[in-house]
Amino acid sequence: xxxxxxxxxxxxxxxxxxxxxxxxxxxxxxxxxxxxxxxxxxxxxxxxxxxxxxxxxxxxxxxxxxxxxxxxxxxxxxxxxxxxxxxxxxxxxxxxxxxxxxxxxxxxxxxxxxxxxxxxxxxxxxxxxxxxxxxxxxxxxxxxxxxxxxxxxxxxxxxxxxxxxxxxxxxxxxxxxxxxxxxxxxxxxxxxxxxxxxxxxxxxxxxxxxxxxxxxxxxxxxxxxxxxxxxxxxxxxxxxxxxxxxxxxxxxxxxxxxxxxxxxxxxxx
Numbered sequence: 001x002x003x004x005x006x007x008x009x010x011x012x013x014x015x016x017x018x019x020x021x022x023x024x025x026x027x028x029x030x031x032x033x034x035x036x037x038x039x040x041x042x043x044x045x046x047x048x049x050x051x052x053x054x055x056x057x058x059x060x061x062x063x064x065x066x067x068x069x070x071x072x073x074x075x076x077x078x079x080x081x082x083x084x085x086x087x088x089x090x091x092x093x094x095x096x097x098x099x100x101x102x103x104x105x106x107x108x109x110x111x112x113x114x115x116x117x118x119x120x121x122x123x124x125x126x127x128x129x130x131x132x133x134x135x136x137x138x139x140x141x142x143x144x145x146x147x148x149x150x151x152x153x154x155x156x157x158x159x160x161x162x163x164x165x166x167x168x169x170x171x172x173x174x175x176x177x178x179x180x181x182x183x184x185x186x187x188x189x190x191x192x193x194x195x196x197x198x199x200x201x202x203x204x205x206x207x208x209x210x211x212x213x214x215x216x217x218x219x220x221x222x223x224x225x226x227x228x229x230x231x232x233x234x235x236x237x238x239x240x241x242x243x244x245x246x247x248x249x250x251x252x253x254x255x256x257x258x259x260x261x262x263x264x265x266x267x268x269x
Contacts, residue, residue, distance in 0.1 A: 003040065009046050074183050099144070131268075135233040139264060142166075142196060146189045146221075158186060161193065170197040188219035191227065199232055223255040230261070243268055 013019045014027050031038055142165075148158040161176030179195040181187060195210035208229060217224035226249045233242035246268075249261035 011041055015045055110173060130233045132237050132239055141230055145192055147264045165193055170200045188217055188221040192224060195228055204232055204236050227257045
């Protein structure tokens with residue numbers, strides 16, 4: 001629905017807090033009875049906040065959010081300023097050829113700039129995902145897992161599971177390890193293989209639950225649960241949770257992969 005310039009001016013005044021009390025009451029009364037006006041105000045509100053230097057509403061109720069800080073820094077950067085200037089210059093050239101009223105010009109600028117912001121944010125998220133994926137590939141060294149090749153019926157079964165694991169037949173390995181959990185003295189080792197197997201097939205919650213069982217065990221290998229949990233979060237792209245878990249490792253120098261955890265944290269920074 002098209003509105004005349006006076007309505008757009010009222011919307012701008014309303015959103016900017018420049019209306020007097022009486023005009024505000026009249027405008028809000030119109031909002032209650034006009035669904036199209038409500039939609040128009042919401043559109044302008046979203047566009048206005050997209051460009052506002054003091055507010056950002058991509059996420060609500062998230063204090064100290066790293067992404068919000070990065071976006072704010074981006075919007076203050078020289079690259080951002082140059083991009084905005086280019087958009088306005090291109091817009092001015094366009095409007096010289098095809099005149100539009102001021103309200104439509106404002107909407108054009110807002111939409112163009114908001115689109116640029118969205119593209120940049122998407123690129124940043126993609127780059128962040130690439131970083132965590134790369135670090136996961138670098139640090140997910142399963143050769144560190146203990147060998148299960150021993151004698152006896154149960155142990156032979158575990159050796160079979162180990163072979164299936166290194167053959168990357170993770171679902172078959174999960175079946176073997178799951179059935180061996182309560183019948184073996186090698187439970188901490190089995191939990192390690194089982195958790196990693198779930199991780200490799202994308203069953204992240206089951207992987208986390210398995211490593212939590214390892215952490216709660218009385219085994220000398222229990223601290224491995226922290227390291228493997230950090231790798232799960234890396235694989236999931238949850239960088240902050242990976243950091244938090246790595247910090248738990250650094251609380252005790254005897255924890256598994258203490259030095260690697262310190263190194264990985266430095267790379268994440």
